[in-house]
Amino acid sequence: MPQTQYTNEEIAQRAEEIYRRCIRDKVMPQDKGKFLIVDIESGDYEVDEDDLAAEDRLLARRPEGVFYLLRVGYTTAYTLGGTMVEDKE
Numbered sequence: 001m002p003q004t005q006y007t008n009e010e011i012a013q014r015a016e017e018i019y020r021r022c023i024r025d026k027v028m029p030q031d032k033g034k035f036l037i038v039d040i041e042s043g044d045y046e047v048d049e050d051d052l053a054a055e056d057r058l059l060a061r062r063p064e065g066v067f068y069l070l071r072v073g074y075t076t077a078y079t080l081g082g083t084m085v086e087d088k089e
Contacts, residue, residue: 022043035077075087
């Protein structure tokens with residue numbers, strides 16, 4: 001796996017900003033509940049019901065990318081025994 005100059009917090013912050021500014025209106029509401037993976041350096045992204053399928057497609061295009069995974073319309077991509085919380089924005 002390539003090294004990155006970003007901290008985990010920087011990756012999350014940049015990804016959320018790109019998602020809100022450039023992607024959200026393109027994928028809501030039709031892709032709500034699907035996984036979205038974004039390359040924070042290019043803004044390129046993939047959406048799929050299968051998180052690994054989305055990652056594989058993006059990785060094929062952006063092998064050196066810095067990726068962040070989220071679930072469209074929700075505050076987290078996964079939950080451990082809890083319920084998914086909808087994104088209110």
